[in-house]
Amino acid sequence: MTADTRPGGLDREKLFAARLHAVRVRPYLATALFALCPVESRRVPTMAVDRYWRCYVSPAFVARTPVEELAGVWAHEVAHLLRDHHGRGDRIARERGLTGVGDRLRMNIAADLEINDDVYGDGLTRPRGALRPGDLGLPDDQLMEDYLREIQLGSRVGDLAWLECGSGADGLERAWDLGPEGAHGLDAQERDLVRLRVARGIAGRPGYAPGGWERWAEEVCHPPQPWRELLGAAVRSAASGAGAGDDYSYGRPARRATALPGTVLPSLRRRPPRVCVVVDTSGSVSDAELGSALLEVASISRAVGGRRDLVTVVSCDAAAQTVHTLCRSAGIPLVGGGGTDLRAGFDRALRARPRPDVVVVLTDGQTPWPASRPPCRTVVGLFSRPVSSYNENDPDYRPDEPPAWARVVTIGAT
Known part of the structure; x- marks a missing residue:
């Protein structure tokens, strides 16, 4: 392809040479770089992208910028799209009420800081004027949302508006955006496929890309799940499983009774399942987590059809306390504060009559577990803990992991 010979026209040969250089030094970004569609625009100061993967390019900027620096701009712009800065910017604007042009400039700069601390070097030249976190006295390896809270532009707005x-x-x-109906844009499915292909390429070769890109790839390949939905789904699944809530009743004779004249056989009837919630009230569980546990108890009652009379609560530290039925009062007392041994809580829950069909345990995990599987389904809501929190005067101490027979959902993980 030859360069554009029109006066002031876009030098596409130089532009594509820069993209090829970016691909050579950042091969894990190749799919994304070639998915970008360049669009000539004299309204753009340098190079800019829209959410539909178009790259708007200023001919004057290409003409005055060395190929090595243009390669860095290519990698920078495609990083905005891969990391979904436009979608995250929209969410931040809604949550924090940031609607002004100055607010969006701060978002743009915060997004640049997230990218620029690891995109350059190792064959990729840092373009002139590209900001790094250190230029604003900020630490590396943070996200756009973190930098946005700390950026105060003040009198520098005019200097950074470009x-x-x-x-x-x-x-x-x-x-200058062509919008969703413009030519050469990618639809939502195509954009997701590009991200996933790049992420899989990075995740498949550990150490191949900087740490920031590896963390991004891990999140794309294994996106975090909302834990409240997971906990509710786990409880509903356990409560609706075979055997949960099943019982024999003489209220309606079994169909097989016709084969045995003179004999009345009970039929198998399904009743609403009973759930017992064991709440860890040991000293290692905070007041905030206990408050969260009470909220989850209410959610669990909704997960099993809203029958609060079928949900009971046992508070347990090293010993189990009284069983409380959820419908008896507006508040459930959570008594404890000592050590932890939830085996007592399991024993207390299973001795209740009628026996529960599902046991839900809300704990930080620092407890021994029953040696054998209980005769009912078990769901464990595990309060998230950093590894360092398990140091109880012994650096090698680790609590027992929840047993394999329990369905485990980490509470507080996003």
């Missing part, structure tokens, strides 16, 4: 990466960096549409 940092224009387009709507693909902050979610605010620009005058």
Whole structure:
């Protein structure tokens, strides 16, 4: 392909040479770099992207910028799209009420800081004027959302206004955007496929990319799940499983009774399942987590059809306390504060009459577990803990892991 010979026209040969250089030094970004569609625009200060994977390019900027620096700009712009800065910018704007142009500039700069601390070097030249966190006195390896809380532009707004990466960096549409109906844009499915292919390429070769890219790839390949939905689904699954809530009743004779004249056989009837919630009230569980546990108890009652009279609560530290029925009062007393041995809580729950069909345990995991599987389904809601929190005067101490027969959901993980 030859260069554009029109006066002031876009030098595509130089632009594509820069992209090829970026591919050579960052091969894990190749799929994304070649998915970008360049669009000539004299309204763009440098290079900018939109959420549909178009890259708007200023001919004057290409003409005055060395190929090595253009390669860095290519990698920078595609990083905005891979890391979904436009979608995250929209969410931040809704949550924090950031609607002004100045707010979007801060988002753009915060997104740049997330990218620039690990995108350059090792064959990729840092473009002139590209900000790094240290330039603003901020630490490396943070996310756009973290930098946005700390950035205070003040009198520097005029100096930084040229940092224009387009709507693909902050979610605010620009005058030059072609929009969803314009040519050469990628639809949502195509965008997701590009991200997934890049992420799998990075995740499949540990040490191949910087740590920031590896963390991003891990999240794309294994996205976090909302734990409340997972906990509710686990309880519903356990409560609806075979055997849960099944009982024999003489209220309606069994169909097989016709084969035995003079004999009345009970039929198998399904009743609403009974759930017992064992709450860890040991000293290692905070008041905030106990409050969260009470909220989850209410959610569990909804997960089994809203029958609060079928949900009981046992508070347990090293010893089990009284069994409380959820419908008896507005508040459930959680008594404890000592050591932890939830085996007593399991024993107390299983001795209740009628016996529960499902036992739900809300704990931080620092407890011994029953040696054998209980005669009912078990769901464990595990309060998240960093590894360092398990140091109880013994650096080698680790609590017993929840047993394999329990369905485990980490509470507080996003």
